Amino acid sequence: MDFFHVLVVLLESTIRVSVPLIFAALAGLFTERAGIFDIGLEGKMLGAAFAAGAVAAVTQSVWMGLLAAILISIALSLVHGYASITQRGNQIVSGVAINFIVAGSTVILGEAWFRQGGRTPALGEGARFQTITFPYADSIREIPILGPIYSDLLSGHFILTYVAFAMVPISWWILYRTRFGLRLRAVGENPGAVDTAGISVIWMRYRAVICCGILCGFAGAYLSLAMTAGFVKGMTAGKGYIALAALIFAKWRPFNIMLACLLFGFLDALAIRLQGNPLPLIGQVPVQLMQALPYILTVILLAGFIGKAIPPKAGGVPYVKER
């Protein structure tokens, strides 16, 4: 039973750390499927987390915080969109630029406005998300196996956690079952054909970028309003890049993204759990190896050793309408 208990705790923290990854990777799914590379996920998430923390601290309203996160994240996405769609600039360069601008300005503005060393003030009860306890969670807990699964694993998360997992089928439905999704994917594979059909490639790509902004906004808000009570400088700590890795690892498919994020989240949770504890048979595993594993797995996958990851065909190429 002890092993089972450890497993439940491990899976619970897996879910907790996977949520921002799922949001961010789905965000990347929308842009990359529309043919725009986005390594600015990290920056957008960080900007959103800061906006959420700052606005929630000032207004004492968690929903205003969430709204601010989404708006800022959309604004940053539009900068990326303007550079890579309208100005036909290099999409990778633009993403790198956004990451830097956000990393710097969140600290400078946070320090100027709140004077707490780049943090936003700690948020009280009403200014952050509370966990939701399912009905009868406490009374059912004693039931073996099912009890802990219901009470600890399924119940007791933030509302954004449930939103994140709901976004997976929703994104799938949007991308694969709506006209908008079909066109969005077409723009990423063969923009010329979409243009011939009389649909504006530019406008399609801008809409994809806005979708990305909304989802990154959720990711950021989760970090500063749910996972912790307030913004801490550099709090994304490379999660945007892990999300990018998950997106590729999932071969640009929504349900695979969820699994990849859970896998990477599990590795993260396991690394924390294993710190200092030797593993049976293998012995002591260096924490650093566990931390590097998501990246190593992604490299191996990209190299085509575990299946083949084929990116959208028109990815990274700005569309020039023939004159």
Place this chain on the structure above:
Amino acid sequence: MSTPYAKLPGWAEYGLIPLINLAVAFLVAGLVVLLVGENPLEAAYHLINGAFGRGEYLGFTLYYATTFIFTGLAVAVAFHAGLFNIGGEGQAYVGGIGVALACLWLDQTMPWFVVFPLAILGSAFFGAAWAFLPGWLQAKRGSHIVITTIMFNFIASSLMVYLLTRVLKPLGSMSPQTRTFAEGGQLPKLDWLLAIFGLDIGTAPFNVSFLLALVAAFCVWLLIWRTKLGYEMRTMGHSPSAARYAGMSESRITVITMMISGALAGMMALNPIMGEQGRMQLDFVQGAGFVGIAVALMGRSHPAGIIPAAVLFGMLYQGGAEISFEMPSISRDMIVIIQGLVILFAGALENMFRPAIARLFAMQSRRAAVVAQTKGA
């Protein structure tokens, strides 16, 4: 696909447009300073004074510039072959192993001028090795170089934490760093160079690796514009299909380019390890690999542009530290913003002002043509 932009005279292409882009980046940075409630002009004064005001300040500026010349060249070499090496950070970090091994091996028995060449080779070797895999994977397995190099940055970071906490750390020490090198593992300062101009270097760690950086810049120029390999690299960067048609081996050029790029990034490690700290510490690269992207974009991937761009960023790093002394609400993170803005305006939005400038030039040449015509008639 034809280029959608008209051709401009050389001085406008390589001088005017980068300057305008830079000016806009600084204007936006000034707005951020205003937003924080400080005077941007005062900040600019502290920036320039803090970077050049005294011999010591200048020494620090050039020390940072040395680092950025290496990483800038690394990014630029890859750019010429149409590759985006975003992994300079990791390659420089791993390159540090080569420097540290050379120093730990010989520092107590040999003078610096024996250790230095070995350290150069070591850093270049380890940097190149770290760039080899991404290059090879792109060439042979078709995985995207940008993604692989990003992943390799993170892997390098984990690897180095492991090495510094478990392997390279002296026994009984708690802090994750190598032992401090003896005299042979420390580079002499270039105080005489500044003394020529009557400046006192003070405590600034401006050292011999600056000269190496200049040599590297010259070698990159030779390589890109005066050798067969450089010609092949540029051909591939312009048009991979043309390169293939001319019988050039795409995979060979990709792998070699990435290794040269990685070697240059790795050599960056000489400056902080042998030139300043005298030991290898955790996170000694401090984002220099990413600054290299900004420097290469600013310098239009030409060594003659990269050196001034590196000095500019050296100025930002050193002057930025002074600003944060004088104006506490502007911390060193301001540099990160400016760096991002430069990457945005000089890189991703480089064509924003081009149509307007092209129109200006077109108008002028039309007017000149009209004048010539009336004179002729």
